Amino acid sequence: MDIDDLFSGFPMGMGGFTNMNFSHSCPAHEPTQKKQDPSVTHDLRVSLEEIDSSCNMKxxxxxxxxNPDRKSIHNEDKILTVEVKQGWKEGTKVTFPKEGDQTSNNTSADIIFVLRDKPQNISKRDDSDVIRISLWEALCGCTVNVLTMDIRTIPVVFKDVVRLGMQ
Known part of the structure; x- marks a missing residue:
C-alpha cells in the first residue's frame, strides 16, 4: 500500500489536514429549550342570537x-378579538398562541376560549339540529311548528322527501 493511498480520503492542504471538523457535544454548552406553560382556558358565553348571526367578541x-432586558417583567392589558362564526357548536375552541404570561424561563402559554351557550329562558340549543322529525315524516311529509327566536310559532310544511342538511 502506498502512503498516498492511506490518506487519500482526507482533504489535504499545504503541509497537512484542512477543513476537518472535529465536533463534540457538551451538555453544559448546548442551548436549553424552554418549555411552554400549560394553556389557560376561559369560557366564552355566547347567546343563540349571536351564534345565529355571527359576531366578534372582544x-x-x-x-x-x-421587558427588553429579558429579565424584568411588566403587566400589560390586551384586547383579543374572537370571531364567532355562524352555527358554531358549544365547546368550539379558539386558540391565541403564546398570549399568556411571559417569563425568561418559559415560553408563553396559549390562551384558549371555549364557546359556551348563554343560559336563556326562551330557547335552547338541541345539538346542531334545528328540528327533529321521524323517518316516517321525512319520507311522507309533515308539518312542523317551529318556535322562532322572537317567540313566534311558524308552521313549516314538508311535502317532498326531507334530506339531511336541508334548510
Whole structure:
C-alpha cells in the first residue's frame, strides 16, 4: 500500500489536514429549550342570537410581559378579538398562541376560549339540529311548528322527501 493511498480520503492542504471538523457535544454548552406553560382556558358565553348571526367578541386579558432586558417583567392589558362564526357548536375552541404570561424561563402559554351557550329562558340549543322529525315524516311529509327566536310559532310544511342538511 502506498502512503498516498492511506490518506487519500482526507482533504489535504499545504503541509497537512484542512477543513476537518472535529465536533463534540457538551451538555453544559448546548442551548436549553424552554418549555411552554400549560394553556389557560376561559369560557366564552355566547347567546343563540349571536351564534345565529355571527359576531366578534372582544376579550380583555391581562398578562405579564418581559421587558427588553429579558429579565424584568411588566403587566400589560390586551384586547383579543374572537370571531364567532355562524352555527358554531358549544365547546368550539379558539386558540391565541403564546398570549399568556411571559417569563425568561418559559415560553408563553396559549390562551384558549371555549364557546359556551348563554343560559336563556326562551330557547335552547338541541345539538346542531334545528328540528327533529321521524323517518316516517321525512319520507311522507309533515308539518312542523317551529318556535322562532322572537317567540313566534311558524308552521313549516314538508311535502317532498326531507334530506339531511336541508334548510
Amino acid at each position: 376579550m380583555k386579558i391581562s398578562h405579564m410581559w418581559l
